[in-house]
Amino acid sequence: MSGGEFDLIARLVERMPPPGPQMRVASGDDAAVTEPRGTAAATTIDTIVEGVHFRLPGFPLEAVGRKALAAALSDLAAMGADPGEAYVSLGAPESLGEDELLRVGDGMAEVAAREGVTVAGGDVTRAPALTLTVACVGYERRGTELVTRAGAEPGDVLAVTGELGGAAGGLLVLDGLDDEGALRDRQRAVLASRQLDPRPRFAAGRALADAGARAMIDISDGLGADAGHLARASAVRAEIDLGALPLGEGLVGLLGDERRARELAAGGGEDFELLAAIGHERLEEAVTAVEGLGGRLTQVGRGVQGEGVSIRDADGGEVEPRGFDHRPGRPRPGPRGGAHQ
Amino acid sequence: MSGGEFDLIARLVERMPPPGPQMRVASGDDAAVTEPRGTAAATTIDTIVEGVHFRLPGFPLEAVGRKALAAALSDLAAMGADPGEAYVSLGAPESLGEDELLRVGDGMAEVAAREGVTVAGGDVTRAPALTLTVACVGYERRGTELVTRAGAEPGDVLAVTGELGGAAGGLLVLDGLDDEGALRDRQRAVLASRQLDPRPRFAAGRALADAGARAMIDISDGLGADAGHLARASAVRAEIDLGALPLGEGLVGLLGDERRARELAAGGGEDFELLAAIGHERLEEAVTAVEGLGGRLTQVGRGVQGEGVSIRDADGGEVEPRGFDHRPGRPRPGPRGGAHQ
Known part of the structure; x- marks a missing residue:
């Protein structure tokens, strides 16, 4: 950084x-x-790095700022917390000028204002690639308890908010890998926005906590991987129905094949929706609560005795819960919040 | 990161x-x-980046971990806080293997254990250079108030803990720029340790707060720059006596010239000692308290009405409070905790 720092x-x-x-x-x-x-x-830390979690140019700089903060906040939403403060470290390559770094700041400010977060401190340093690390603090609401990954029980329903696969599909759209004729402009824009403007699900997280969710996690690593984290922490086995996954609009058109769309929804990651384990008797209450917020809650599976995770299609075949290789030649991003594992 | 993450x-x-x-x-x-x-x-975030704040090889990997955590904790010590939790993001280049990354972790664990800090969370990701971001939380002690940079008053004494210039001198030693004959091995080791094993001054910070320090800051940007930060936050002018600065042992021998040693002490940075503003009537109490901890507190100047900072030598000449260019061709590191400014 120059003297203008x-x-x-x-x-x-x-x-x-x-x-x-x-x-x-x-x-x-x-x-x-x-x-x-x-x-x-509740405190969490997340880093996104140019060339690993996003590529420049192509990924707008405002979206880098939005995504860095939204991804970190998503971990707090997954505990049913209220958002509090964010602390941001910006690693800036010499190739980016001040105006470009301010665009990153603009995107972050947009999310901070929308979610009611105070950016309370930070650090700026030179770095070989644009790097944003965000530490976020959220708070337990009075009269409630933060929801960890560890409370699911055999017999619980596993349910997800929103739709899946959109973030991975959005990456294909941004990379220009979609067939021009297959999608309407609106569908293309909606899929891209799942990459460029992910939303932490605070309201749904609180509603699910109030409706008795016993365990929650955000879907950042892909449903299969995150169901595995929840299953391990809770000492249950997660059984997921591939056919039950709620697909982002346009995803089938984009992939040209429903089966591929469902596999992307199961493994794509970065959807930042919530996966919750809920007692069967409280599922309806939870669905109603999330729908009351204008959202959607879909049963995608159940917890049973055992360990690990299985994803099955309608024929009973087991689907490998692998990530979709949506950037040929690009190593898969490491799981977010990794050291929490 | 590979599947071994x-x-x-x-x-x-x-x-x-x-x-x-x-x-x-x-x-x-x-x-x-x-x-x-x-x-x-009290919460702070700090990042150190390979090639900016340290160079590999040459800087031992354990020292990278130690320094990242100690530098972040130093900001909490400068408020008179008790240490609490640390959240760590590790950006790892593919050139470093798991055993090498574990050495970074060993250094961090050493500081966490010594200072009584819980490493409560983290993130691991690929990055083009070894990068450590540490967010730290500290706590106000019951019955005391955290000490900001903003409370100094005209007439206050400005005093520093420990010795200055050692970290910048240590860098010269590590870079092999010291004249072989000038220093004894022990002096060389002591100077190098100021780079490789900096110590957050928690005990001194608490003692100074209890002795009525009205403002504090840690000396990470160099005394001249940090006195400037304190002066601006407090709306006073800081007058520093170059001749009063406590010099690290061996620094004169290393530089071959006392004047150059004093300038390095005034501008070198990374000493992670504390600069405090104290009412004149409580200086003796503060000195006794810090000496009671086995430390040292030295009056180096005073606050007066006005603004800015001046560093004067015995002849009354003004010294430019610039950083010592201790790495030819290397841009100066950006100030730590920059966005706090």
Whole structure:
């Protein structure tokens, strides 16, 4: 970074929404100081790196900022937490000028304002590739308990919010790998937005917690992998019905084949929807609560005694819960929040 | 990262000290969950990048882990906080194998154990250069207030803990730029350790807070720059006496010239000592308190009405508070904790 670094920092800070009431000391000191809020704090850290999680050019710079913050917040939504503060480290390559870095900041500010998050501190450094690390703090709501991955029981329903496969499909659209005639412009835009503007499901996470969800996880590694994380933490076996997965609109058209679309939904990752384990007797209440928010909750499987995860098609055949190789020659991104494993 | 990533994460986690009593959910879920501790939380984020903040080979991998955590913790020490949790993102180049990444983890675990910090979560991803981002949470002690940069008043004494210039001198030693004959091996080792094993000054920070320090900052950008940050936040002018600076042992021998040693102490950075503003009437109490910990507190200047910072030599000449160009051809590292500015 040049001597203009302090100017850059000041211009980034002024883009962010004003500090929330819980901040005693916001940006500008050795550390930010927060007053207690809620009864427990949930904290997570996530990094996205150019060339690994996104590619420049092609991925708009605002979308890099949006995605970095939204992906980190998604981990808090998956606990039924309220959002609190974000701390951001920006690694900037010399090839990007100040105006371009401010566009990254704009995208982050957009998500911070929409989700009610205070960007309370940060760091800026040179780096060989554009790198954003976001540490986020969320809070347990009074009268509720944060929902971990570890509470699912045999007999529980496994249900997902929203639709799956859209983020992986969006990457194909962004890479120009979709057949021009197969999709309407609107479908193409909706799929791309799953990559460029992912939404942490805070409202659904709270509603699911209130409806008695016993375990939750966000679908960042792909449903198969994340169901496996939940199953391991809960000491149950997760059985997923491939045919039950709610597919993003346009996904079948994009892949040209429903089976391939379903495999993408099972393995694609980065959907940032929630997977919850819910007692069978409370499923209807949970579905109604999520629909009341304008969302969707779909039963995709169940927890049974045992371990591991299986994904089965209508013929009873087992589907390998692998990621879709949506960027030929590109290694698969590592799982997010990895060290939480 | 390869398919061995989960193994790597598990092996990193098992190296860390066990979670402290404040952890309700440690590593292994979407987010780590902490129970309230103290009356306010101080949170900071810092990144170190290969090629910017350290160079491989030459900088031992354990030292990279130590330095990343110690530098982040230093920001909390500068508020008089107790250490709490750390969240770590490791960006790993493909050129480093698992055994080498574990050495980074070993260094971090060493500091976590020594300072009583819980490494409560993390992320591992591929990156073009070894990159460590550490977000740290510390806590206000009951009955005390966290000390910001903003409370210094005209008339206050400015005092520093420990010795200055050692970290910049250590870099010269590590780069082999010291004249073989000038230093004894022990001096060389002490200077190098200021780079390879910096110590956050928690005990001194607490003692200074208890002795009424009105403002504090850690010396990570160099005394001149950090006195400037404190002066701006406090709306005072900082006057520093070059001749009063406590020099690391061997620094004069290394530089071959006392004046150059003093300039390095004023501008070198990365010393991670504390600069405090203290009412004149409480200086003796503060000195005694820090000496009681086996440390040292030295008056180096004072706050006066006005703004900015001046560093003067015995003749009254003004010294430019610039960083020492200790790595020819290498851009100066950006200030740490920059976005806090």
